[in-house]
Amino acid sequence: MGTPMARNLLKAGFPLTVYNRTASRAAPFVASGATLVTHPGELWGRVDIIITMVADDAALKSIYAESGGLLEGAIPGKIVIDMSTVSPATTRELAGLLAAKGVEYLDAPVSGSVKPAEEGQLVIMVGGKRPVYESVLPVFERLGKKSFLLGEQGAGNSAKLSINLLLAFNVQGLAESVLFAQENGIARKDMLAVINESALANGLIRLKIPSIEKNKFQPAFALKLLAKDLRLAKEQGLHTPGGLVLEESFQEATHEWGEQDMMAILPFLIAESEKQPIF
Numbered sequence: 001m002g003t004p005m006a007r008n009l010l011k012a013g014f015p016l017t018v019y020n021r022t023a024s025r026a027a028p029f030v031a032s033g034a035t036l037v038t039h040p041g042e043l044w045g046r047v048d049i050i051i052t053m054v055a056d057d058a059a060l061k062s063i064y065a066e067s068g069g070l071l072e073g074a075i076p077g078k079i080v081i082d083m084s085t086v087s088p089a090t091t092r093e094l095a096g097l098l099a100a101k102g103v104e105y106l107d108a109p110v111s112g113s114v115k116p117a118e119e120g121q122l123v124i125m126v127g128g129k130r131p132v133y134e135s136v137l138p139v140f141e142r143l144g145k146k147s148f149l150l151g152e153q154g155a156g157n158s159a160k161l162s163i164n165l166l167l168a169f170n171v172q173g174l175a176e177s178v179l180f181a182q183e184n185g186i187a188r189k190d191m192l193a194v195i196n197e198s199a200l201a202n203g204l205i206r207l208k209i210p211s212i213e214k215n216k217f218q219p220a221f222a223l224k225l226l227a228k229d230l231r232l233a234k235e236q237g238l239h240t241p242g243g244l245v246l247e248e249s250f251q252e253a254t255h256e257w258g259e260q261d262m263m264a265i266l267p268f269l270i271a272e273s274e275k276q277p278i279f
Helices: 002-011 023-031 040-045 057-065 088-099 114-118 130-135 137-143 155-183 188-197 203-214 223-235 241-257 262-275
Strands: 049-052 079-082 104-107 122-126 144-149
Touching: 002 023, 002 114, 002 137, 040 049, 057 088, 079 088, 088 104, 088 155, 104 130, 104 155, 122 137, 122 155, 130 137, 130 144, 137 144, 155 188, 155 203, 155 223, 155 241, 155 262, 188 203, 203 262, 223 241, 223 262, 241 262
Parallel strands: 049 079, 079 104, 122 144
Antiparallel strands: none
8 A cells, every 4th residue: 555655645746755674665666766764763854754554553663663763863843644554542652752752643544445545546534633634735635535634643543443344344244245145046246246236336346346256356455454453443442243243253264364355255254154054
């Protein structure tokens, strides 16, 4: 996700300085005019806005705590925008550490996968101070089609966990519908055609139809990442029955299907159904 987003900032003419834990991944940006640094802490003296986007809480915290990390050399008046999906508690912890150094912090996770990121069509959910949010709107306008300031620090990630809970309902609901139809003699392709013409059709379903028909689940958004987000939601207080069932389902699916696309919840459910005894 971070790669196409950074590319869009370059295309828009923003001067870009980049850091990646795997330096070779930053090479295309350097070839396009970006500057490369070898440690996150080097960014403070080079840019006014630092944007982070990593897989999880542990990865984000390591960027701060490691030697040469973002807790070293912070300059008052700078702005950090974290666009990862992490716990609201982690957001508030890091925001507090940076506030003590005079640095402003926004949590701004995004809704959308690789293609919307490439097209600058992400939805950005933001937590933080309104003046800081308004000052970085030119950046958000290049990365997404819409951004929302939703409250104090942590609100962006709370909203992201909420929308990914709904995403999980959609993904598993689609998988269960296809599986139920298949078990009752309706071809997968036929059922998908019916769903696609019904009032229940939506952009996500249309996006996932080809992978379901081909039974190939090349990751656009890895199942393990959605499982991580559901775990964070549970840690944040998710208690509703459907949500808890989803969380358990996706956690179990990660053992075999975690690296595949989230729609691989379908083959997981098929395998689980085949284990059920017949009475």
